[in-house]
Amino acid sequence: MxxxxxxxxxxxxxxxxxxxxxxxxxxxxxxxxxxxxxxxxxxxxxxxxxxxxxxxxxxxxxxxxxxxxxxxxxxxxxxxxxxxxxxxxxxxxxxxxxxxxxxxxxxxxxxxxxxxxxxxxxxxxxxxxxxxxxxxxxxxxxxxxxxxxxxxxxxxxxxxxxxxxxxxxxxxxxxxxxxxxxxxxxxxxxxxxxxxxxxxxxxxxxxxxxxxxxxxxxxxxxxxxxxxxxxxxxxxxxxxxxxxxxxxxxxxxxxxxxxxxxxxxSTNENSQIVFSDNSIELKKAWVDGVVPSNNIYHILWGNTIDLKFKIQNKNLSKIPYISLAIYDKEQRGIAEVLPENQDLKTIENQDEITFTFQLKNIYLSKGIYNITFTASEDFGFNVYYKTHKAISIQIEHDKQIWTPFLMDSKTIDVRWC
Ligand SMILES: Nc1ncnc2c1ncn2[C@@H]1O[C@H](COP(=O)(O)OP(=O)(O)OP(=O)(O)O)[C@@H](O)[C@H]1O
CATH class of the missing domain: 3.40.50.300 (P-loop containing nucleotide triphosphate hydrolases)
Known part of the structure; x- marks a missing residue:
């Protein structure tokens, strides 16, 4: 040398x-x-x-x-x-x-x-x-x-x-x-x-x-x-x-x-259930109107998407509270979806319910994100069911950005003061 x-x-x-x-x-x-x-x-x-x-x-x-x-x-x-x-x-x-x-x-x-x-x-x-x-x-x-x-x-x-x-x-x-x-x-x-x-x-x-x-x-x-x-x-x-x-x-x-x-x-493996007390079962999770490729939904940056989760009740008397968390490739939590006013009304055994959550104008930067689905009695306590990678999405745009968000922005004024 x-x-x-x-x-x-x-x-x-x-x-x-x-x-x-x-x-x-x-x-x-x-x-x-x-x-x-x-x-x-x-x-x-x-x-x-x-x-x-x-x-x-x-x-x-x-x-x-x-x-x-x-x-x-x-x-x-x-x-x-x-x-x-x-x-x-x-x-x-x-x-x-x-x-x-x-x-x-x-x-x-x-x-x-x-x-x-x-x-x-x-x-x-x-x-x-x-x-x-x-x-x-x-x-x-x-x-x-x-x-x-x-x-x-x-x-x-x-x-x-x-x-x-x-x-x-x-x-x-x-x-x-x-x-x-x-x-x-x-x-x-x-x-x-x-x-x-x-x-x-x-x-x-x-x-x-x-x-x-x-x-x-x-x-x-x-x-x-x-x-x-x-x-x-x-x-x-x-x-x-x-x-x-x-x-x-x-x-x-x-x-x-x-x-x-x-x-x-990256693997194409399906959702990973981390906890279940058999009160409910997540039958299906998908992005409405998007066809996945290898279990990954490709979404254009800035689009609005509807996430759908179909559950079957096993022995609950009330609809569970559903919350979502979005994780990036390093398993860093990027965002939470904590719906307000979820109507937790009474349900019967074997009832099937589909929840739809709308995520508006997704400004997450390019890359793969996994969504964790949690069903609980109410937010933060008594979890019935939790699964990682309930849905995997891949955000696509032409900019090579590393940081988690690429915000939608425009210059509204440039002037010499
Ligand atoms: N002195 C050595 N004799 C035989 N094999 C070696 C020796 N040093 C390294 N290797 C082998 O060379 C390969 C490359 O090892 P190296 O330590 O460069 O990897 P690395 O990319 O730094 O890995 P890591 O991320 O785990 O630190 C490995 O298969 C390792 O077993």
Whole structure:
């Protein structure tokens, strides 16, 4: 791997942004079996094979953890690396950080590279937090004097002053992440590599990290791995979706990449009953006048829809109170439907009743939403029946918006005051 270090990089943001990361045709293979892997290692040593010298086919039990990945990253750009577990994200980061060598391809990094990859990685566990700050600073090429001028800022940012002289091995996971991020970000790197570890920090710290990332981004190239799509959409301006080591999507349209990622997890399964005391049964749930495709109702953004729920009474004497909740792809509650004045009059056993709820001008942004149906004696107590995914809808429009709502709006006035 080629690693260029240019200590004097002009950081004037008005200058054309220079390319700090160039990755070309990067591939890395692993072996599924340790014994075989060791045997291949011996064979490679004997045959004199190492690293990039020649392209080689996979041998039995080998697989590509990362295959043929290329991208460039300029100062001020943030690349989001997403993909399911085992897709190859951490392997790619480790190659970028020089922790492992690729089997094929080339990485060129310019400037100082800081990384927050594995919890506690880069720290010597028996040294104190303070000593580790000096170690890391030295590795990044800072003089002792330069580190002296930064150490207090780092300790303050990490908010672990009380424990800064304790060996890092006694730190909690959150404290390690705090110190790791503080060192990585406060050292003003040219390239910052961040893995999922950030998620270990508490909410207050994670928010602080995002604020810091916003501040350093104009002068930094960032590679960010996360399973949290809101985080990815918040900071990344380009995205790579990996699947089994191979790029499935690459580009600046972050929302499209995220959509594809979610589609990998979407299932066509029907409603999931989470509770039933057998008082009622939900016989059918549908969107009036819309034909579903794979159990999903496709709705145009801004349309008004009628949701219908047909129940059969088993042993209730009164009509139950029906409420709905709308969840997005990350199971975040987006909206509630709590009808007022529902007439809870008397019913007979085996009666079938159809409820219709009108949702006016749906301004939910593009994507799939699931509707949870709850029948109870009254709102909030004595639940008879609850089912997730009673209805799944897919809102469609041409705008790639990540936030939950795309409001209907128009400019009504523009004037010089
Ligand atoms: N040292 C290793 N030896 C053998 N296989 C490995 C090694 N490191 C990683 N792998 C394999 O490479 C594949 C990619 O792993 P990697 O950790 O890069 O995935 P990931 O996308 O970061 O996953 P996650 O989201 O779970 O962190 C996995 O199948 C993993 O088992």
């Amino acid at each position: 080629e690693q260029e270090t240019t200590s004097q990089i002009n950081k004037d943001v008005t200058e054309p942004k220079e390319t700090l990361v160039e990755v070309t045709g990067l591939s890395k293979k692993f072996c599924k079996d340790l014994k075989t892997s060791l045997w291949y290692g011996v064979q490679d040593l004997v045959s004199g094979y190492s690293g990039n010298k020649e392209k080689r086919e996979l041998r039995p039990k080998e697989f590509w953890a990362v295959k043929d990945i290329s991208f460039t990253l300029k100062r001020g750009e943030c690349l989001g690396l997403i993909g399911h577990n085992g897709a190859g994200k951490s392997t790619l980061l480790k190659i970028l950080n020089g922790l492992i060598n690729p089997d094929e391809g080339k990485v060129v990094m310019r400037g100082r590279v800081s990384a927050l990859i594995e919890l506690g990685a880069g720290f010597n566990p028996i040294l104190s937090g303070r000593e580790n700050i000096y170690n890391n600073g030295a590795i990044l090429g800072f003089t002792r004097k330069e580190i002296d001028s930064k150490v207090e800022e780092i300790i303050d940012f990490a908010e672990i002053r009380e424990f800064i002289d304790m060996p890092v091995q006694n730190y909690s996971s959150g404290m390690k992440v705090r110190l790791g991020f503080a060192v990585a970000a406060q050292m003003e790197p040219d390239v910052l590599i961040i893995d999922e570890v950030l998620a270990v920090g508490d909410l207050g710290f994670v928010l602080k990290c995002f604020k810091k990332i916003d501040t350093i981004l104009p002068n930094t190239a960032i590679v960010f791995v996360s399973h949290s799509m809101p985080m990815v959409s918040r900071i990344c301006n380009q995205i790579i979706l990996l699947e089994k080591g191979v790029v499935k999507f690459q580009g600046q349209n972050v929302s499209s990449g995220i959509d594809l990622y979610y589609n990998k997890f």
